Amino acid sequence: EAGVTQSPTHLIKTRGQQATLRCSPISGHTSVYWYQQALGLGLQFLLWYDEGEERNRGNFPPRFSGRQFPNYSSELNVNALELEDSALYLCASSFKDRGDDQPQHFGDGTRLSIL
Amino acid sequence: AQSVSQHNHHVILSEAASLELGCNYSYGGTVNLFWYVQYPGQHLQLLLKYFSGDPLVKGIKGFEAEFIKSKFSFNLRKPSVQWSDTAEYFCAVNAFSGGYNKLIFGAGTRLAVHP
Numbered sequence: 001e002a003g004v005t006q007s008p009t010h011l012i013k014t015r016g017q018q019a020t021l022r023c024s025p026i027s028g029h030t031s032v033y034w035y036q037q038a039l040g041l042g043l044q045f046l047l048w049y050d051e052g053e054e055r056n057r058g059n060f061p062p063r064f065s066g067r068q069f070p071n072y073s074s075e076l077n078v079n080a081l082e083l084e085d086s087a088l089y090l091c092a093s094s095f096k097d098r099g100d101d102q103p104q105h106f107g108d109g110t111r112l113s114i115l
Numbered sequence: 116a117q118s119v120s121q122h123n124h125h126v127i128l129s130e131a132a133s134l135e136l137g138c139n140y141s142y143g144g145t146v147n148l149f150w151y152v153q154y155p156g157q158h159l160q161l162l163l164k165y166f167s168g169d170p171l172v173k174g175i176k177g178f179e180a181e182f183i184k185s186k187f188s189f190n191l192r193k194p195s196v197q198w199s200d201t202a203e204y205f206c207a208v209n210a211f212s213g214g215y216n217k218l219i220f221g222a223g224t225r226l227a228v229h230p
Contacts, residue, residue: 033218043205043207043220043223044220045218045220090159092159106151106159
């Protein structure tokens, strides 16, 4: 069974640019989650999509946004990039996120570097 | 707001030493609890989880964790660590509220095991 796949593996941008990160969930999973793993801050929840809708978002500014497509894959968009956006962005997926349909399965992440 | 605290950011042990990593959370409602592990160069993997029932849960590779509800704690233990346990360990709490849930991670504990 293919796991959660993320692309690209590495992404280098400059301040003010926009970045798009992609995630394909495990087949059959309808929920996709995005996390930011910044140095020294651990994992922070960014966004949760389920069946095409944004269900919840973490404490991040509106320039962090995303969407989920009909095939349940997802994009994370970060506009007006800032230096502190440099981090590893992890995507996770699970079955419809109610009750005991955890745990989430994680991808390898996209390392975003802002120069 | 919900939060997860991991008391030790860095732990250094010799092989065969016993391990206990602390995790406390702040949330008064229903929770599911997890420990994830990230080996160097790899993605996050589930170590063990607690949903209900016996508060002492056993995971992979000889790890176990005990849920103490009165202390809002879910400490990870292993009686005898190996060099291969060198990794970063994340405690996570899935907090349920109002029909949605959010997975909240601690900042992580880096464990280095010396042979």
